[in-house]
Amino acid sequence: DIQMTQSPSTLSASVGDRVTITCRASQSISIWLAWYQQKPGKAPKLLIYKASSLKSGVPSRFSGSGSGTEFTLTISSLQPDDFATYYCQDYNSETFGQGTKVETK
Amino acid sequence: QVQLVQSGAEVEKPGAPVKVSCKASGYTFTGYYIHWVRQAPGQGLEWMGWINPNNGDTNYAQKFHAWVTMTRDTSISTVYMELSSLRSDDTAVYYCARDGFGLAASFMDVWGQGTTVTVSS
Numbered sequence: 001d002i003q004m005t006q007s008p009s010t011l012s013a014s015v016g017d018r019v020t021i022t023c024r025a026s027q028s029i030s031i032w033l034a035w036y037q038q039k040p041g042k043a044p045k046l047l048i049y050k051a052s053s054l055k056s057g058v059p060s061r062f063s064g065s066g067s068g069t070e071f072t073l074t075i076s077s078l079q080p081d082d083f084a085t086y087y088c089q090d091y092n093s094e095t096f097g098q099g100t101k102v103e104t105k
Numbered sequence: 106q107v108q109l110v111q112s113g114a115e116v117e118k119p120g121a122p123v124k125v126s127c128k129a130s131g132y133t134f135t136g137y138y139i140h141w142v143r144q145a146p147g148q149g150l151e152w153m154g155w156i157n158p159n160n161g162d163t164n165y166a167q168k169f170h171a172w173v174t175m176t177r178d179t180s181i182s183t184v185y186m187e188l189s190s191l192r193s194d195d196t197a198v199y200y201c202a203r204d205g206f207g208l209a210a211s212f213m214d215v216w217g218q219g220t221t222v223t224v225s226s
Contacts, residue, residue, distance in 0.1 A: 034205075034212035036150075043200055043216035044142075044150065055214065087150055091211045094140070094152035094166070 002026050004090055006097035012105040019075040021100045023088035028068045034089045035064055035073045037082075038099075044087065048073065078102070107131040109139075109201050109217035116223045117191050124187040125220045127201030134182040135159040138204035140213055141175065141186045143197040153199075155210055156184055164210065191224045198222075 003026040013019050023033065031051040036044040046055050048064035051071055061076040075082055083104060088097040112126040127139060141153040154165035156175040163175045169188075177184045188195060199220045202213035 032211070036213075038150075043202075043219050044213075045216070046205065046212060046214050049205060049212045049214075089150075089212065094210065096150040096152065099149045 002029065002090055002093045002095050004088055004095050004097040006086075006088055006100045008100060009098065010101045010103060012103055013078050014105045015078055015080055017078045019078050019082075019102060021073045021086055021088075021102075023066075023071045023073070023097050025069045025071075025090055029090045029092055031067050032090060032092045033064070033066070033071050034091055035062075036087045036089065037084045038087065039084045047086075049091075075102075107203070107215050109203060109215060111199075111201060111217040111220045114221040114223070116225060118226055119192060119224055121191055122187060122189045123191055123222050124185055125199050125201075125222070127184045127186070127217050129158075129182045129184070129203070132203075135179060137207050138210060139175075139177075139184045140202045140204060140210075141173075142200045142202060142213070144200070144219075145194070145197040148197075153186070155204065157208060158184060159208060188222075191222075193224050196222065196224045 005024045007022045033051045035048040038044040052064045063074050085099045085101045108130045110128045138155045140155045153169050156163045158177045172189045174187045201217040203215040205212045205214035
């Protein structure tokens with residue numbers, strides 16, 4: 001079974017910071033990776049699919065990169081609305097990472 | 106607009122079944138798989154399976170295949186997820202989500218609001 005491992009589990013940052021979250025797959029998943037944002041008590045929202053394709057309507061400060069086994073989600077300048085938990089997903093196996101919580105420093 | 110609206114919260118006793126509905130609107134119902142994902146309190150996301158609303162085909166995660174059933178009613182653009190014989194660790198929020206590619210399993214581009222299922226004696 002494919003395992004998806006995110007790091008860090010928790011990230012403390014300030015508004016305006018550049019934030020990077022890493023997702024590693026236990027075997028190659030090509031570019032079949034999505035990123036989601038979830039706020040407390042709310043459903044997840046799709047941010048990025050196919051590793052680097054931004055969903056329509058998602059702010060351009062979000063970007064994704066990577067292929068194979070290593071992927072990153074970058075927020076270029078953290079905004080107040082971005083404090084949330086982020087999940088990666090391999091959509092060949094439908095396996096999610098364990099999540100990365102972005103909290104205020 | 107594209108929308109998935111789920112049924113309300115449920116409280117069930119251990120051993121009982123539960124059936125959650127997910128009504129789609131704003132798009133061609135039979136053109137997109139629907140996934141089910143659950144999230145236990147304070148935990149991450151766990152994929153349960155998908156259903157093809159066009160023909161009723163299903164694909165369940167190995168963990169759930171013995172006790173989950175996903176069905177659909179095309180006349181009312183609704184899919185259902187039933188869990189039989191609930192245990193306390195089935196307490197979770199259950200989400201339905203539309204597949205982003207359509208009739209192929211991939212990422213999930215639109216999510217329902219979630220249905221809280223509490224299993225308690």
